[in-house]
Amino acid sequence: MTTILTASPEEAAAYVRAGELSAFPTETVYGLGADALRPDAVQKIFAAKGRPSDNPLIVHVAAGEQVERLCASVPASARTLMDRFWPGPLTVILQKSEAVPAVVTAGLSTVGLRWPRHPRARAFLEACETPVAAPSANRSGRPSPTTWQAVQQDLDGRIACILKGGRTEAGVESTVVDCTTTPPTVLRPGAISVEALREEIGDVIAENGETDAAPRSPGTRHRHYAPRASVVLVSTPEEATPTSRAAYIGLAVPDAGQEFARVRAVSSLDEYAAELFHFFREADRDDVDTIYAQTVSDDGLGRALNDRLRRAAAR
Secondary structure (H helix, E strand, C coil): CCCEEECCHHHHHHHHHCCCCEEECCCCCCEEEEECCCHHHHHHHHHHHCCCCCCCCEEECCCHHHHHHHECCCCHHHHHHHHHHCCCCEEEEEEECCCCCHHHHCCCCEEEEECCCCHHHHHHHHHHCCCEECCECCCCCCCCCCCHHHHHHHHCCCCCEEECCCCCCCCCCCEEEECCCCCCEEEECCCCCHHHHHHHHCCCEECCCCCCCCCCCCCCCCCCCCCCCEEEEECCHHHCCCCCCEEEEECCCCCCCCCCCEEEECCCHHHHHHHHHHHHHHHHHCCCCEEEEECCCCCCCHHHHHHHHHHHHCC
């Protein structure tokens, strides 16, 4: 298969309408989309990514009114969160309707829904004329793609089309909130903080996700988001061992005497999140064998960052 590169949302959507796969940019990472209502098309996502079939997919909608077709009910907590954070990097888990195929939800009775705010994503989803099932557009287990070039690196020849866009804004995936529980439960921390959710609906449970049971949310398997190099977590750069085959990323700047193959010192949590997966892929291109990554406080976006770092470091 020849993978087509395009800047046209309408052209990329035509492949989805034909039952094929198109990758597309969002404000978080690039997604890999298929018609969510066609099991044969959705199955191609698992084949292209090498993704386990028991890992559910998020369904992306073009507007809030598509939700009624896909879910059996919308609790008040979900309605409040959607009104506040949609369109945006929030995935809400609801009881699914019979319209959603079992392959999308890995046999679960629930479905995760998201309405992204990225202008090109929204134009693409509108042109698809159907809800779109879309995990991140990478090979399973690899760092999520924040550029179309990263999608091409992983999936060239395996999917029909890549809708080109710039670097993604957030760099970490959407926050996943299960609104079928009381109180709602954050299954995957992401671009919207737990603190921001609590400001809107009060009590929210934040799971640590450290389980090998069948996942209720994408991105909660223990080994995930990993570069080829080993990821070692450190509190300060002084804990790292600088070599010509090592890289470092973190808020703190290494001492002048610490010579790494590649260094990325970031100035904020937002910048750290935006750079993390891109840095992992750059380090792989440099053929380093170890990436030292500085952990951060669990406050705000730090919770999502530490989650991604722990999963990348798991062996």
